[in-house]
Amino acid sequence: AKENGKNNYQFYNDELNKKMKRKMILETYLHKAIEKNELTVHYQPQFNLTSFKIVGAEALLRWECPMGKIPPDEFIPIAEETGLIMPIGEWVLRQACRDIKRFKANGLESFPISVNISTRQLMAPNFIERVQTIIAEEGVEPKLLTLEITESAFLYYEDAKDNILALRNLGVGVSLDDFGIGYSSLSMIRKIEIDELKIDRSFLNDSIKNNRVRSLLEAIIQIGKKIDTKVIVEGIETKEQIDILTVHGVFGQGYFYSRPLPVDEFEVWYTSRETH
Ligand code: C2E
Numbered sequence: 587a588k589e590n591g592k593n594n595y596q597f598y599n600d601e602l603n604k605k606m607k608r609k610m611i612l613e614t615y616l617h618k619a620i621e622k623n624e625l626t627v628h629y630q631p632q633f634n635l636t637s638f639k640i641v642g643a644e645a646l647l648r649w650e651c652p653m654g655k656i657p658p659d660e661f662i663p664i665a666e667e668t669g670l671i672m673p674i675g676e677w678v679l680r681q682a683c684r685d686i687k688r689f690k691a692n693g694l695e696s697f698p699i700s701v702n703i704s705t706r707q708l709m710a711p712n713f714i715e716r717v718q719t720i721i722a723e724e725g726v727e728p729k730l731l732t733l734e735i736t737e738s739a740f741l742y743y744e745d746a747k748d749n750i751l752a753l754r755n756l757g758v759g760v761s762l763d764d765f766g767i768g769y770s771s772l773s774m775i776r777k778i779e780i781d782e783l784k785i786d787r788s789f790l791n792d793s794i795k796n797n798r799v800r801s802l803l804e805a806i807i808q809i810g811k812k813i814d815t816k817v818i819v820e821g822i823e824t825k826e827q828i829d830i831l832t833v834h835g836v837f838g839q840g841y842f843y844s845r846p847l848p849v850d851e852f853e854v855w856y857t858s859r860e861t862h
């Protein structure tokens with residue numbers, strides 16, 4: 587038994603070392619990701635579920651480094667810890683602005699692009715100024731840009747509030763991402779006016795087999811409606827899920843409609859899709 591315990595410890599230690607080593611290597615690569623052109627932005631469409639009209643698209647960052655394709659859930663936390671999220675976040679924002687212009691030039695109807703913003707970016711003292719500068723330099727209409735924030739921003743409520751107000755004054759939309767899974771979702775919308783709620787996909791997932799969760803999902807949708815806020819449900823994967831949602835007149839996005847696509851594939855998909 588003693589021998590066994592030692593082996594387990596050894597195993598655990600090796601795994602930990604492997605993880606730490608991988609993280610360190612990724613960190614080194616991430617420093618060069620922008621200059622080495624390893625970052626791309628993919629787009630996932632958002633729909634009016636009854637009319638099939640496209641109401642927006644979410645920009646999702648992708649990174650391919652010498653270690654392969656690294657998922658955002660792995661590299662975004664590293665970017666946040668190291669501060670690299672600042673240049674990387676600006677890069678995504680600028681790229682999204684360029685693609686807004688690109689879509690227009692290629693004849694797509696205009697719809698807002700949503701960009702994910704880390705709390706660390708939102709809280710930076712010059713964030714508003716940077717957003718304003720990038721929008722001006724790229725020459726896009728602020729209303730075609732939505733910034734998705736999460737409730738962790740509200741740990742720094744006073745500053746977050748000022749920055750969110752300033753963004754909305756610029757004419758940029760603000761969306762609360764992963765709504766409903768944090769600790770203070772209600773308190774956030776009580777304190778600050780927000781343009782859009784994005785209901786976390788776990789609600790929709792669990793709604794199929796759990797009536798209580800389904801009732802909660804419906805109640806959250808009603809909350810959004812009552813305060814005149816756009817509601818988007820994310821993670822739609824099946825027809826069954828759409829049937830739950832259509833009666834509520836919400837917006838949605840998910841693999842059922844389209845995975846996030848590279849910008850050129852997104853355009854092909856957009857122009858070739860059947861319109862109803
Ligand atoms: P998120 O903002 O909650 O984004 C939604 C995630 O769900 C995306 O994962 C998307 O690809 C995935 N998804 C979309 N439809 C479905 C579906 O039907 N089923 C399932 N199971 N998943 C679906 P992704 O692209 O891997 O991004 C993961 C997270 O990384 C994002 O979660 C966001 O928090 C973060 N992230 C991605 N891009 C950026 C960025 O540019 N900046 C920042 N700060 N964070 C980003």
Ligand code: CA
Nearest residue numbers: 644702734763
């Ligand atoms: Ca998001």
Ligand code: CA
Nearest residue numbers: 763764784820
């Ligand atoms: Ca989300």
Ligand code: CA
Nearest residue numbers: 736763764786
């Ligand atoms: Ca998320």
